[in-house]
Amino acid sequence: MSLQMTTIYVCIGSACHLKGSYDIINRLQALIAKQELGERVEVRAKFCMGNCGQDGVSVSVDDGPVCSLLPADTDAFFEEQVLKNCPAGAGKA
Secondary structure (H helix, E strand, C coil), X not given: CCCCCEEEEEECCHHHHHHCXXXXXXXXXXXXXXXXXXXXXXXXXXXXXXXXXXXXXXXXECCCCCEEECHHHHHXXXXXXXXXXXXXXXXXX
C-alpha cells in the first residue's frame, strides 16, 4: 500500500523570514523526526504566499488554506494540522 505524502509549505519571503520562518521550518523538521514521519511528511520552503500583512509566517498543508503561524505555535499547528491527518501506525505513537 502506497502512503500519501503530506507537504507543509512555509513561506520564506522577506516579511516571513523576519517573522521567523526558518525557526518554524527547523521546528517542523524536528517534530517530523521525533514522530518518525520522514517518509510521510515533508517541509518545503516557498516564496511569497500572499499573506504578508498577517502577524505570523504564511504556512499551508498540501493544497489547504494559507494560515498565519507564529513560531511559538508551531507544535500545536503540527499536532492539529499534520498529525490528525496521519493514519494510526504511520509514525511513532
